[in-house]
Amino acid sequence: MNNNILIFTELNHHGEIRDVSKQVLSNLSVVGTDVVVIGKVNSSNQEQLKNLGANKIYAIDDPSNLLANYSPEGFARAISDIIKNNTYKFVFAGLTSKSRDFFPIISATFKSAMISDVTKIDIDGSNLTFARPLFAGKCLANVIPLDNNPKPYLITIRPNSLPVNPSPRVGTGELVNVSLSFNQLRYKVNEIIKSASEKLDLTEAKIIISGGRAMKNAENFKFLHEMANQLGASVGASRAAVDSGYAHHSMQVGQTGKTVSPELYIACGISGAIQHLAGMRTSKYIVAINTDAHAPIFSKADYGIVGDLFQVVPIFTEVLKAKCR
Amino acid sequence: MNIFVCIKQVPDTETKIELKSDNTYIETKDIKWIMNPYDEFALEQALLIKDHYKTGINVIAVRVGATNPSTEVLRTALAMGADEAILVDAKENLPPYPTALALKRAIDKSQKPVDLILAGKQSIDYDNFQVPQMLAQMFEFPSISQIVSFNLTKESAGSKALSDGSFFKVELKREIEGGTIEIYNLELPVCCSCNKGLNVPRYPSLPGIMKAKKKNLITYSLQDLDINDNDKRIEYRNFYHPPEKAPGKKYTYPEGDANKGRVLVEEVFNLLKNEAKVIGK
Known part of the structure; x- marks a missing residue:
């Protein structure tokens, strides 16, 4: 089956699927989705992703730990490789500090537009339109993809804006391991100072x-x-x-x-x-x-x-x- | 060294947003326009570098946007201390992809080598958080977003020389979710987007305002940069206001009476638990 939608899915530091990813997955399960994860997908993740609607689950294998720390370049290139080899119309992510940072890099790579911080998705068959807040929520507007993108539209969804669909359509959950096509980065983080607080952003x-x-x-x-x-x-x-x-x-x-x-x-x-x-x-x-x-x-x-x-x-x-x- | 600073003109944060009668955009006639607050941090950073090295630093402010009803922000940038300005007259607010493309082509057209690009992390009108990273990719520069610290050092050698033969290293700190800090040590050129906390932007001085009038401001049209409607890729339609909330319940706390106060707080607690169902689950 050929899916139109790929979802970049994030795991939290306990290796569990992040809530915002669940919100995106469960809401799009009706149209059929593939998923890409950077890092290890264990059997419980796989089962959960399948139950949230995932068909193919691309797990990006990173034996040299190139992406163990977040890298704007590395994440953008890893996801771009999946996009290059497929015909997705849309690539989604929950809006997190990562997707907000590297999705625009993918967008410029493919000369494809991106729509950030979407709070509503209207699904009409395989056509999707969106709404998002403007002026920090003082007003909203509908955003219509004009279908003249050379490659998929990149879309980020604001956390907590779409409630988790309690009964998503179950996918096939087929795990596909992908190796990175590159073995070095032009630039990477040199040091990380972790915040003492364990609290959610x-x-x-x-x-x-x-x-x-x-x-x-x-x-x-x-x-x-x-x-x-x-x-x-x-x-x-x-x-x-x-x-x-x-x-x-x-x-x-x-x-x-x-x-x-x-x-x-x-x-x-x-x-x-x-x-x-x-x-x-x-x-x-x-x-x-x-x-x-x-x-x-x-x-x-x-x-x-x-x-x-x-x-x-x-x-x-x-x-x-x-x-x- | 040429530092390009990307600047957007946006409605003031205290603006009440009204819509055009046909809902195609916001009503702009009574709006007070300001420089996007995050872009002020970017411009200030460029000016701090200029202040520090005294010579050899050229700061160029670039803006893509409508000139009607106002073009003031680029003059403000010049008055704050930018050396030159480039305006791309876009007639309307463009989506991020064509904006980044217009910035790229305007910078290329200026024929000045690019050594550093600074921008605000997002504009406070459309909040896309896209243009600086897109621009970084278009120039094939490292992209570091939402920086809170920028520490530049001149080097005697390095792997790549800037346009004037100099070498610069920069230590950048960016703050990500939950307050975690990432530190990058890079050689210029880079493209950074700036966050609050980076510096305290200056106000234009009176001599600065006088000097700004004589500084060079170049204008390009979108046609000059070969950008057309096909580059938009998306369209905004049907602007609307969020639904108004029904009036809530309001209580007055019995000041100084902890017992009665506790009864009231328990009532609010019960509403949150049983009516709103948001706590005590």
Whole structure:
């Protein structure tokens, strides 16, 4: 069977299929997909990929560990080799720090267009059209492939924007081992400094607790971290908090930070500037805690608490300790 | 050394976005245009290099975009300290692939050898995060995106000389998900996209603004660069606003009364658990 779609699938550092890859796979299973994985595909991965709709599963064998660390050049060339030898119309990936970085390199390699950060796929037979947010989510637009690409369109899907399809069409799950066509890279990473935190990146977190200017200083973020630990949440910040030096830029949610779509977003001491709302408005549920009853954040909140975060957050943490055990 | 800095003009972050009546684009008439904030970090990095080496550094700002209603950002770039500017008048906001192609061909057409390309990691209007990596591939340069540190050193020798016969090494740090840092040690030329945290962009000075008026700004049309509709490959249609949320529930915390406060917080907890079903699963 000839599939139109290839999906770059990522494993997490425990060797399991990443949630965002499951979201992409299960939603596209109705049209039939092949999958490419860089790294080892064990029998449980293979079974799971098959149940998520994968037909061919390309496992890129890397005996000299060229791709053991991420390499923009290496990843782009490895996936380009699969694309070159096939007739895919679309190559998908969940939007991660890797796909966001190297997919455009593939795009330029083949003179094919790419569509980033898609939040909706419309499937009409073998025709696919997309929608994506613009201006950090202040509006959206449909994006139509004009079918004049020399090679496939490259598409990245925003994490948590497509719910996992609970009953995907099962694929054939045929494992195809592929050897790398190259044995050296022009440039590669020289050193990696791992973050101490094991927490999920904000863009993939299911729950986010963010603090704003009202946090008053960096140390007070410990109240948010204590609450986050009870929920398995990641901690974010508003631009005001980042610019005041209370939080690192990697924590910033909003138009000049990260755009997030968690299941639950808890905004503490954040008034809700338009550029902040743009970055978190697609969260499934929003809780706002703020002393100003007229703060714009309340217009987006499902549950608002008008009050001082320094009183509300510690009590919330206690309630969670008591009830989530 | 020639440093090319890619610059986009975008609506200010505080802009409320309205749509054109036929939904083909956003309404642009009341928009305040600014330099894409991430491009400011790229330009500042180029200017820091120029400040440091004093001579032999030529900074060229390149922009692809519509000149109506405004062309101010390239003049701002010149006022901040760029030496020259190239504008590709595109009449409309182009998708990333033809934008990267236009940048490539405009840079080639300038006939200046390319030693370093800097750009913002993404534009804050379309958020594609594509153009710098595409451009790197088109020039066959190493592509390092979202850098937070750029440390340049002049060398007496190396494997490849720049256009003026000099050799430069650069240590680049990029931050990836979860706060992990990757460090690359490379020789120029490279193409980097810049993230917040790299530096603090300067404001244009008054003498800078005066000088900018006399600096060279070249304009190319898309026809000059042999770019046409066929290079677009995708089309944006039907712009729309996200659906508005129904008003939520709002409570007032009983200040200073921890017992009543706890009752209220428990109520919100129960709603999150039983109504929203997002916690305590």
